[in-house]
Amino acid sequence: MGQISNVVIIFxxxxxxxxxRALKEVGLSGMTVTRVDGNGLQGGTVRYYSDDKVEVDLLPKIKVEVIVPGDKVDEVIEVTKKVLKTSETGAGKIFVYDVSRVIRISTDDEGLDALNS
Incomplete structure (x- = not known):
């Protein structure tokens, strides 16, 4: 079985x-998208409601997870950086994890076959 990775992108x-759109253009159509709240180096933000100052510690973010063969990881990272890069703190983070096993339930395929079938 070839290397398989979980690329997690928070932005x-x-x-x-x-x-x-960019991930689809490089052949990745399967992904999990989750709406999350969090903060990193940028911290929170200050908002005003009816002239009351409110500090918001957690900001709305999106978490995308894509499971890819090891040879596609660098391409996913480069495409992601191209789309998300800004000069601002808080543009996002990319995490890459090894996946020890993948099984397609409907066919019992495992490993790369589970990703490609």
Missing amino acids: NPEKLTDLR
Whole structure:
């Protein structure tokens, strides 16, 4: 079985359509998208409601997970950076994890066969 990775991308919601389109262009149509709240180096933000100052510690983010063969990881990372990169802190993060086993339930295929069938 070849290497398989889980690429997790956390970023600002307004870039979701662009990222989905770019990943599809490199042949990745399967992904899991989750709406999450969090903060990193940028911390929170200050908002005003009826002249009351409110500190918001957790900001809305999107988490995309794609399971890919090891030879596609660098391509996914480069496409993601191209779409999401800004000069602002808080543009996002990419995490890559090894996947020890993948099984397609409907066919019992495992490993790369489970990804490609």
